[in-house]
Amino acid sequence: xxxxxxxxxxxxxxxxxxxxxxxxxxxxxxxxxxxxxxxxxxxxxxxxxxxxxxxxxxxxxxxxxxxxxxxxxxxxxxxxxxxxxxxxxxxxxxxxxxxxxxxxxxxxxxxxxxxxxxxxxxxxxxxxxxxxxxxxxxxxxxxxxxxxxxxxxxxxxxxxxxxxxxxxxxxxxxxxxxxxxxxxxxxxxxxxxxxxxxxxxxxxxxxxxx
Numbered sequence: 001x002x003x004x005x006x007x008x009x010x011x012x013x014x015x016x017x018x019x020x021x022x023x024x025x026x027x028x029x030x031x032x033x034x035x036x037x038x039x040x041x042x043x044x045x046x047x048x049x050x051x052x053x054x055x056x057x058x059x060x061x062x063x064x065x066x067x068x069x070x071x072x073x074x075x076x077x078x079x080x081x082x083x084x085x086x087x088x089x090x091x092x093x094x095x096x097x098x099x100x101x102x103x104x105x106x107x108x109x110x111x112x113x114x115x116x117x118x119x120x121x122x123x124x125x126x127x128x129x130x131x132x133x134x135x136x137x138x139x140x141x142x143x144x145x146x147x148x149x150x151x152x153x154x155x156x157x158x159x160x161x162x163x164x165x166x167x168x169x170x171x172x173x174x175x176x177x178x179x180x181x182x183x184x185x186x187x188x189x190x191x192x193x194x195x196x197x198x199x200x201x202x203x204x205x206x207x208x209x210x
Contacts, residue, residue, distance in 0.1 A: 003027070004120045008198075011132030011140065013147030019127050019201075025208045026120040028113045037103050038111035038185040044099040052096055056081050056089035108185075112208040115188035124150055128165070130158065130197040136167035145172065150193035157183055157204055158197040165197060180204050 004027040007015035021027070056062075062081030069076050083091040103111075119125040126148065133140065145154070152174040158165050160179055169175050178187060180203035188194060196204055 004117070006120060006196075007126045009126050009128045009144070009148060009195075011129065011144065013144035015126075021120060022205050022209075025113050025205045026116050026125070028110075028117045030114040030118050030121075031110065034107055034111040035114055035185060035189065037101075038108050039189065041101040041103040041108075042184050042186045044101050047099040049097045049099050051094045053090040053093035055091075055093050056083060059087070059089040062088070109208055111185050112183075112188075115185045116194075116204070116208060119188065119191075119194045124193040125196070126150075126193075127196050127198055127201055128156075130162045130165045130199050133162075133164040133168050136164050138168060138171050141168040141172050141175075145175075148193075152193065153191050154193045154195060155183075155187050155191040156195045156197070157200045159200050159203070162197055162199055180207055183207060 003023055004021040005018040006021055006026075008017050008019045010016050056079065059081040062079035064079075066077050066080045067074065077085075079088075081088045083089060116125070128144075145152070154175045156165075156169050156175060156177045157180055158169075158177060160166075166177055170177055176187065176191070178184075180200045183204060
């Protein structure tokens with residue numbers, strides 16, 4: 001199997017050389033079912049699950065029987081807080097719940113490797129020299145992306161201490177910046193292109209490693 005490679009880009013967005021990537025992370029088989037499980041778990045984890053409504057037992061009032069049982073011609077009723085009355089409780093009301101879906105760590109890492117491998121295989125993955133951005137410049141970041149020529153949305157993986165790199169890209173439209181520790185499968189699949197700083201590459205490989 002050929003060793004996966006990625007372009008190493010300088011501050012101008014030009015490829016000066018190609019870097020060999022770890023085959024066990026960027027050159028594995030893409031398994032769609034694992035990608036689906038991982039993305040579903042990530043998106044479910046974002047849900048607050050705080051929706052709630054009151055049932056007839058929780059609504060205030062309605063303790064007295066509204067009318068007598070027989071002889072009125074109306075249907076019998078025990079409380080005006082039943083669901084059919086205005087101001088009554090909800091029938092089968094939603095209650096707070098967790099939407100968390102468990103995914104085994106081994107399966108999740110396999111999905112992460114598959115998502116990274118998909119970008120590496122499509123040529124939409126590159127490594128950027130973070131030291132080339134010695135001061136924040138959004139204009140330089142835009143020129144960088146134009147020179148690279150890949151589609152957006154783009155995810156940039158960079159360390160927190162690479163402040164100039166992060167500040168240069170954070171105001172660029174349709175660019176999302178994440179640290180290696182927070183890189184998710186959903187973000188990788190959402191992105192049309194993936195940019196990893198040279199300093200963050202080792203952390204990404206460690207996070208996705210088996």
